[in-house]
Amino acid sequence: MEHVVFGIGVTALAGTLAAVAGAAENTESDIGSQGDPNSQVQLAPQMGYIHRIFNKAIAGEPPAYGLWCALGAGLAMGFMLLQYNPVLAIILGSALTVLVQGVYATTAYLGRIASLSKFGQPVYVDILKSMTTVTMAHAFIAIFTTVAICYLMNAALGHPFPLPLLGLVWGIALGAAGSATGNPFYGKERQYQLQKFGAGVPIAASGNIVRYAEAGQRNSLDNGWFSAKLGGPASGICFGLIVFLELWRTVIFEGIGAGWGAIIVGILLILVFTIIDRYIEVWARKTYGPYAKPEEAKS
Amino acid sequence: MTVKVEVKAGGMPHNNIMALGLIGSLVCVYLTYLNQLGNTQVFSFFGALAVVFAIVWGSNAIKVLCSYGIGTGVPSAGMMSLGSGVIAMLLATRYGIAAPIVAVIVAGIIGAILGYIANNVLSMHIPVMIRSITELAIVGALTLMGFAALATGSFTLTPLMSGAAGFSSSFIGASIIAVAFMLGGIAIQHPFNATLGPNWEQDRMLMLAAECVFLSAVMMAIISFAFVGMMAAIISLIVTVVGWVYTYMQFIALSKRDAAAWLDAKPIVEPEVA
Known part of the structure; x- marks a missing residue:
């Protein structure tokens, strides 16, 4: 009985961490216009709409988060093999991973924009500096919480997979949850506030994303602010439920049959x-x- | 039949890059064998250089393959490359010093079969498909072998399966191979994925490929502290950090060269209406 109560406690903790991870992941990817909203940001300059939106496409969200969480877990594993305290190891692993994420974000933005020079889209260095750091902060939260979930599964619930493999699996799950749940709020609403609700995006409106804000010009921090309100919590509930129910059914019903x-x-x-x-x-x-x-x- | 949308050919021909990548990568993987010959671990850093050669070649192979209008297939091509490569790499590690050569041969066979399935069974009908998938599988196998040598100082099965505390703390048992898989899988697709567009330039993409690998190798060098001696890990770390700083600065310079403008805190520049 004590074993089950302990398992339920760990399950609740993991579910909570997952909710935080989902919210942070979605906000991070929306600030970077990653996932399906990316195509319209990429298309906009070609249709004559020069913008100040951050455009960092590092694969889709699931493979990208598969890497971040596997790498965070792998580095943590390495530090734990060197006899570091697990908490410190996970923090160090996540922090180092965030450096990789930040560098990938800058090269993705610079590469994409430089390849669009034909259409006159300039590189905005201030966008690069201010957006990358904000995505790194959100990515740290998402990676740290996910690697912590993996560690809980491995160390507290006795999951047979090693930490980096769990990181890979749950990173992909996290990216998929954020991509499927959170992106519509940004890609289908925020980018197209000029269109009627539910109208879809006709060909003529392709690339005509909202580029001017309530005051001044919109950048991706405005999109992060918007996503954090609705898309983030939705992704958080999604990923939190996935992790919670997955562990809950295992902890409670594994003994049966x-x-x-x-x-x-x-x-x-x-x-x-x-x-x-x-x-x-x-x-x-x-x-x-x-x-x-x-x-x-x-x- | 798909139409080839070649926006820009230019640069070094793909066959030259392939020859350079294959030979350079094999030579560097074999240079890590000096570890076994000299009973040391300080030559592990050649593993990182092997991955650089492999992925520079691989990113150009992805460019060749994906110029047939497979936009969203760019990341998938990277995953497929490492996915087929990991089978060949694991199988080849059983063959001792012959492992890199066996990996190339086995990956070639696996890649050719997968390419045939993609082209003829799934009816994708892309002229370069079989060749590109074959190349990518070889790149994937060499990438994993290079990362394995960087992390543990060896590319044969026994050292990869034994850690300080047994199998569970080894390169394969602790699933560091999963980290190598994802580092390679993202690094191989990112260069083309990040530089595609009408003003794509080969030198900029290849520089980005080298940058991605050095960045990944820095992380692998940090993990290698758990597997190789302090001295060897520090040498690997220094080599990879220096390589990363150089390639990153070069990539930024090349982006500056190609960008329409380089503005800091300036408003949207609306194009002039014709």
Whole structure:
């Protein structure tokens, strides 16, 4: 019994850390216009819309976070093999990883912008300096919390995978959660506030992203501010639930039927979420759409 | 049939880069064998140089492959490269001193099969597909072998599977190989992914490739403190840091050369309406 209570405690802690990780990851990637909003930022100068948005595409979010978390965990593993205290090892590993992330961010921005010189898009050095540091700060939070989750799984719950492999798996999961959940808030709303809600992006509006802010010119910190309000928490809930439910079903039901209990509960969870998703989708369609033709909309 | 969208050819021909990459990488991997011959670990840093040669070649191979309009496939090509390379690398480590050569041969076979499947079974029909996937698999295998030699001072199976506290603290057992996998997978795709566009320049991309590898190698050199002696790890760290600082500064200079303008805290420059 004590074992299960301990497991539940670790599960709750890991879920909380995951919620923080998801929120930080999404804010980081949105400030860098990573993931699917990137295509429009990349396209904008080609359509004549010169912008001051940060554009750092380091692969998609899942592979990028797969690297950051695997590297953070690998460095932490290295320090632990050198008999460092685990907490210190994880902090050092995450901090060193953030340096790699920051350098990748600068080269991604410089490379992409320099290759767009035909369209007159200049490199804004102030954007590079101020945005990179903010993404690094958010990336540190995301990497530290994720590597900490992996360490908890490995050391407290006895997961058989070594730390870097767990980092790889959960980093990819983190990137996928942020990419799938958080990006629509930025890519489909924030970039297209000039379009009608739900109108989609017609070809003629491609690349016509919002470039001017409430006051002055919009940069990616404004997008980070926006994402932190809605997209970040949504990603946090998503990744937090993934980690929490995954560990919860393992801790509680692993003893039943030699592990089959946990598998069956996992399948049940997928079914429950499929039903919830379907219900929300149908409800949203009925309430907000489908996007009606103008004459129908008048009535 | 896909259309080749070659915005810019220019620069060094791909065959020359391939020859340089393959030979340079193999020579550098073999130079780490001096560790075994001299019963030391100070030659581990050649592993980093092997990866530089391999990935400079690999990034150009990705450019050749992805100029057939596979934009979002750039990161996937990097993952596929290392994914097929890791099988060849692990298999080859069993063959002692012949390991790098075996890795190249096995990776070539795996890459050719995967390229055939992609082209003929999945019907992607890209003329350079089989050749490029073969090249990328070899690059992936050499990359992992180079990182393994950098981290542990050796590229054969027994040292890679034994750490200070047994298997669980070894390069493979502690999954440092997963770190090497991701470092390589991102470093191989990033140079082209980050410099694609109408004003792509080969020298800028290849410099970025070297920069990405040196940066990754700095991290691997830090991890190597857990596997090799202090002296060897410090030498690796110094070599990789110097290489990174040089290539990073060169890349920034090349970006400055190619950029439309280099502005600090200036407003949006609206293009003149024709």
